[in-house]
Amino acid sequence: xxxxxxxxxxxxxxxxxxxxxxxxxxxxxxxxxxxxxxxxxxxxxxxxxxxxxxxxxxxxxxxxxxxxxxxxxxxxxxxxxxxxxxxxxxxxxxxxxxxxxxxxxxxxxxxxxxxxxxxxxxxxxxxxxxxxxxxxxxxxxxxxxxxxxxxxxxxxxxxxxxxxxxxxxxxxxxxxxxxxxxxxxxxxxxxxxxxxxxxxxxxxxxxxxxxxxxxxxxxxxxxxxxxxxxxxxxxxxxxxxxxxxxxxxxxxxxxxxxxxxxxxxxxxxxxxxxxxxxxxxxxxxxxxxxxxxxxxxxxxxxxxxxxxxxxxxxxx
Amino acid sequence: xxxxxxxxxxxxxxxxxxxxxxxxxxxxxxxxxxxxxxxxxxxxxxxxxxxxxxxxxxxxxxxxxxxxxxxxxxxxxxxxxxxxxxxxxxxxxxxxxxxxxxxxxxxxxxxxxxxxxxxxxxxxxxxxxxxxxxxxxxxxxxxxxxxxxxxxxxxxxxxxxxxxxxxxxxxxxxxxxxxxxxxxxxxxxxxxxxxxxxxxxxxxxxxxxxxxxxxxxxxxxxxxxxxxxxxxxxxxxxxxxxxxxxxxxxxxxxxxxxxxxxxxxxxxxxxxxxxxxxxxxxxxxxxxxxxxxxxxxxxxxxxxxxxxxxxxxxxxxxxxxxxxxxxxxxxxxxxxxxxxxxxxxxxxxxxxxxxxxxxxxxxxxxxxxxxxxxxxxxxxxxxxxxxxxxxxxxxxxxxxxxxxxxxxxxxxxxxxxxxxxxxxxxxxxxxxxxxxxxxxxxxxxxxxxxxxxxxxxxxxxxxxxxxxxxxxxxxxxxxxxxxxxxxxxxxxxxxxxxxxxxxxxxxxxxxxxxxxxxx
Numbered sequence: 001x002x003x004x005x006x007x008x009x010x011x012x013x014x015x016x017x018x019x020x021x022x023x024x025x026x027x028x029x030x031x032x033x034x035x036x037x038x039x040x041x042x043x044x045x046x047x048x049x050x051x052x053x054x055x056x057x058x059x060x061x062x063x064x065x066x067x068x069x070x071x072x073x074x075x076x077x078x079x080x081x082x083x084x085x086x087x088x089x090x091x092x093x094x095x096x097x098x099x100x101x102x103x104x105x106x107x108x109x110x111x112x113x114x115x116x117x118x119x120x121x122x123x124x125x126x127x128x129x130x131x132x133x134x135x136x137x138x139x140x141x142x143x144x145x146x147x148x149x150x151x152x153x154x155x156x157x158x159x160x161x162x163x164x165x166x167x168x169x170x171x172x173x174x175x176x177x178x179x180x181x182x183x184x185x186x187x188x189x190x191x192x193x194x195x196x197x198x199x200x201x202x203x204x205x206x207x208x209x210x211x212x213x214x215x216x217x218x219x220x221x222x223x224x225x226x227x228x229x230x231x232x233x234x235x236x237x238x239x240x241x242x243x244x245x246x247x248x249x250x251x252x253x254x255x256x257x258x259x260x261x262x263x264x265x266x267x268x269x270x271x272x273x274x275x276x277x278x279x280x281x282x283x284x285x286x287x288x289x290x291x292x293x294x295x296x297x298x299x300x301x302x303x304x305x306x307x308x309x310x311x312x313x314x315x316x
Numbered sequence: 317x318x319x320x321x322x323x324x325x326x327x328x329x330x331x332x333x334x335x336x337x338x339x340x341x342x343x344x345x346x347x348x349x350x351x352x353x354x355x356x357x358x359x360x361x362x363x364x365x366x367x368x369x370x371x372x373x374x375x376x377x378x379x380x381x382x383x384x385x386x387x388x389x390x391x392x393x394x395x396x397x398x399x400x401x402x403x404x405x406x407x408x409x410x411x412x413x414x415x416x417x418x419x420x421x422x423x424x425x426x427x428x429x430x431x432x433x434x435x436x437x438x439x440x441x442x443x444x445x446x447x448x449x450x451x452x453x454x455x456x457x458x459x460x461x462x463x464x465x466x467x468x469x470x471x472x473x474x475x476x477x478x479x480x481x482x483x484x485x486x487x488x489x490x491x492x493x494x495x496x497x498x499x500x501x502x503x504x505x506x507x508x509x510x511x512x513x514x515x516x517x518x519x520x521x522x523x524x525x526x527x528x529x530x531x532x533x534x535x536x537x538x539x540x541x542x543x544x545x546x547x548x549x550x551x552x553x554x555x556x557x558x559x560x561x562x563x564x565x566x567x568x569x570x571x572x573x574x575x576x577x578x579x580x581x582x583x584x585x586x587x588x589x590x591x592x593x594x595x596x597x598x599x600x601x602x603x604x605x606x607x608x609x610x611x612x613x614x615x616x617x618x619x620x621x622x623x624x625x626x627x628x629x630x631x632x633x634x635x636x637x638x639x640x641x642x643x644x645x646x647x648x649x650x651x652x653x654x655x656x657x658x659x660x661x662x663x664x665x666x667x668x669x670x671x672x673x674x675x676x677x678x679x680x681x682x683x684x685x686x687x688x689x690x691x692x693x694x695x696x697x698x699x700x701x702x703x704x705x706x707x708x709x710x711x712x713x714x715x716x717x718x719x720x721x722x723x724x725x726x727x728x729x730x731x732x733x734x735x736x737x738x739x740x741x742x743x744x745x746x747x748x749x750x751x752x753x754x755x756x757x758x759x760x761x762x763x764x765x766x767x768x769x770x771x772x773x774x775x776x777x778x779x780x781x782x783x784x785x786x787x788x789x790x791x792x793x794x795x796x797x798x799x800x801x802x803x804x805x806x807x808x809x810x811x812x813x814x815x816x817x818x819x820x821x822x823x824x825x826x827x828x829x830x831x832x833x834x835x
C-alpha cells in the first residue's frame with residue numbers, strides 16, 4: 001500500500017504568515033555565516049592556499065607525536081599531522097614553500113627521507129605552488145559567481161525579473177549558509193568542496209523553480225485572490241513533492257556521507273546541510289520575497305486587484 | 317491515448333539498448349573484453365587519476381631561463397662578429413634584456429651597425445645610446461614567435477619522453493600560453509619528475525687543459541664535472557664555448573655495457589658524424605668534454621680519429637641513470653627548462669579504496685532512495701525505481717560512449733542525479749494525484765499528469781543544467797568530473813522519467829483497467 005494514499009491532499013499551512021520568522025532565520029544564517037568566515041575563517045585546502053598535502057599509510061598505528069616532532073624539525077614551517085579515517089593513515093600538510101623553483105619537491109623529498117620505513121605507502125601527494133593556488137581560487141570564484149548569475153538570468157527570462165531577483169537572494173542565502181557551515185565545522189575548503197557549494201546552488205534553484213512554476217499557474221487561476229494567499233496555495237500544493245524529493249536526495253547523500261570515504265565526507269556533509277537550507281529558502285525566502293519585488297508593486301501601480309501574469313509557460 | 321505512439325516506443329527501446337550495449341563492458345573483466353569481436357563496443361568508462369592512481373603534473377616552460385640563454389647566445393654572436401672584423405670593444409654583456417657594449421674606436425660605429433644587422437637580420441634591433449653604448453636586443457615579434465615555438469616543441473618532447481618510458485595512455489596537453497598539463501596513469505612520480513626536470517642539452521666540446529679555472533680565457537667556461545648521483549662534484553674543468561657537435565645530431569642512444577660498466581651508446585646522423593670525424597682527426601691527443609646541461613659527464617682523450625659515426629659515453633653511471641640518459645637523448649632536448657607548478661599523485665591503493673567506497677556508497681544510496689520511493693508510491697514507486705536503474709545504465713553507457721572521465725566527485729554527482737531523477741517522477745505523480753482528485757479518470761489523470769509536470773521538469777532541470785555547463789567550462793579538476801556526471805545525469809533522467817516510466821504506467825493501465833490510480 002502506497003503511503004501516498006495517506007498524504008493529505010490539501011495542506012493549509014500559513015507560510016506567508018510566518019514569513020517574518022523565515023526572514024529572521026535567514027538573516028541569522030547569513031550574518032552568522034559571514035561572521036564565522038570573517039572571524040573563524042575557512043580551513044582552506046591545498047588547492048586554494050598552495051602547499052603540500054601527503055596522505056601516507058604507516059607501518060602499524062601511527063606514532064603521531066614522534067612523526068610530528070621529526071617533521072617539524074626540518075625547518076619547512078609548521079607541519080600539521082592528523083590521522084585520516086584509520087589509525088594507520090596520516091594526513092600531513094605543509095604551507096606553501098615559496099616561489100623558489102624546486103622548493104616544494106625538495107620539501108617532499110625531505111619528508112620522505114625523514115619518515116623512511118615508518119611509511120609503507122604514499123597514498124596521495126598533492127603539491128600546489130602559490131601561483132596556481134591563487135589562480136585556482138580566482139577560477140573557482142568566477143565559476144561560482146557565473147553559475148549563480150546564469151541561473152538567475154534563466155529564471156528572469158523564463159519568469160520575470162522579480163522572480164529572478166528573489167531566486168538570486170534565496171540562492172545567495174544557501175551558498176553563504178553552506179560556506180558558513182564549512183567555517184563552523186572546520187572541514188577543509190578546496191575545489192571539491194566548492195563543487196559541493198555549487199551543487200547546493202543547483203539543487204536549491206531546482207526546488208525554487210518547481211514552486212515558482214506553481215506560483216505562476218495559481219496566479220493565472222486565481223486572479224482576484226490576494227497575493228499572499230496565492231503564494232500560500234502554491235507552496236502548500238508543492239509541499240509533498242518538496243518533502244519526497246528532499247528526503248530521497250538526502251538518503252542518497254547519507255550513503256555517500258557514511259560510506260564514501262574521507263574525501264567525500266566533507267563534500268557530502270556540505271551538500272546535506274545545503275539541501276536543507278535550499279529547501280527552506282525556496283518556501284521561506286524565494287516565494288515570500290515575491291511580495292516585495294514584483295507582485296505588490298505592480299498591483300499598486302495599476303491600482304487594481306489584477307495581477308500581471310508573468311510571461312512564459314503554457315496555459316494549463 | 318492508451319498507448320505511446322510507435323516511434324516513441326521504438327525510440328525508448330533503441331536508446332535503452334544502446335545504453336546497455338555501451339554500459340555492459342564495464343561489468344565485464346578486461347581480459348574477456350579483449351577476446352570479443354571488434355564490432356562490439358569494448359571500451360570501459362575512463363577512470364580519473366583519483367580513482368585509478370597516477371600523476372597529474374602542471375608544468376610551465378621557464379621562459380625567463382630561455383631568454384637568458386638566448387641573450388647569452390646573442391652575446392656570443394656579437395663577440396664573434398666584432399672579433400672577425402677586428403674591432404675593439406669593451407664591457408660586452410647582457411643588461412636589461414639586451415646586449416650592451418661600447419667601442420674603443422667610436423668612428424667605427426656605422427660599420428659595426430651594418431655588420432651586426434647583416435649577421436642578425438631583422439630579428440634584432442640595434443641602437444646606440446647618446447653616451448655611445450651599443451644596445452642589441454631581439455625584437456618583440458621574434459621573441460613572441462620563439463616563445464610560441466618553444467611551447468609547441470616542449471609539448472612534443474614531453475610526450476616523446478613519457479612515451480619512451482613505456483607508459484600507456486599518458487595525456488599531454490598544452491594549457492594556456494606557457495603551460496603543459498601532463499596526466500599519467502599509474503606512474504612513479506619521482507621517475508617522471510626526474511625525466512622532465514632535465515633539459516638534456518648535450519654538446520661535445522674541447523677541454524682547455526692548460527687554462528686556469530680562476531681566470532678562464534674569453535670564449536670558454538668553467539664547468540662542473542658531474543659526480544655520481546647525489547654525490548658532490550669531483551672538480552671543475554675549463555671547456556671551450558665552441559661546440560664540436562651538439563646532441564641534436566644524435567639519431568639513437570641506448571644503454572650498453574663496456575667492461576661490465578653501464579654506458580650510453582649513440583649514433584650520429586651524417587653531418588654530425590662528419591663533423592665529429594673532422595674534429596677528432598685534427599685534434600688527436602686532446603681531451604674533449606661531453607657536456608650535459610652545463611655539467612661535464614666525461615672527458616675522454618682522443619686517441620685516434622673517430623669516424624665510425626657512433627660512440628659511447630662512459631661516466632659514473634648506474635644502469636638506471638645510463639638508461640635514463642639514453643632515453644633523454646633519444647627523445648631530444650627540451651627547448652627550455654620546465655617548472656612544476658602543481659603535482660597531484662594518487663597511489664593505486666587509495667584509488668582502489670576510493671572506487672570501493674564510491675561503489676558501496678552509491679549502492680546504499682540507491683537502495684535507500686528506491687526503498688523510500690516504493691514505500692511512498694507503491695507500484696508507481698517501483699516504476700520510478702525501474703526508471704532510476706535505467707537512468708544509471710544510460711548514464712554509464714553515455715559516459716563510456718563519449719569517453720567522459722569518471723572521478724570521485726563524479727560519483728557524488730551520480731548520487732545527486734538520483735535525487736533529480738526521482739524528482740521528475742515525484743512531480744508527475746503529484747500531478748496525477750491532483751488530477752485524479754479533480755475527478756478525472758485514471759487514463760486522463762496520467763496523461764494530464766505528464767503534460768502538466770513537463771514544463772516544471774524542463775524548467776527545473778534546465779536551470780541546473782546551466783549551472784553544470786558553467787561549472788564544466790570554468791571549473792578545473794574535480795569540479796569538471798562532477799559537472800560531467802551531473803549534466804549527463806540530468807539529460808538521461810529527463811529521458812527516463814518522461815518517456816520510460818510513462819510507458820510502463822500506460823502498459824500497466826492497459827492491462828488492468830483500474831478505476832483509480834494506486835497513488
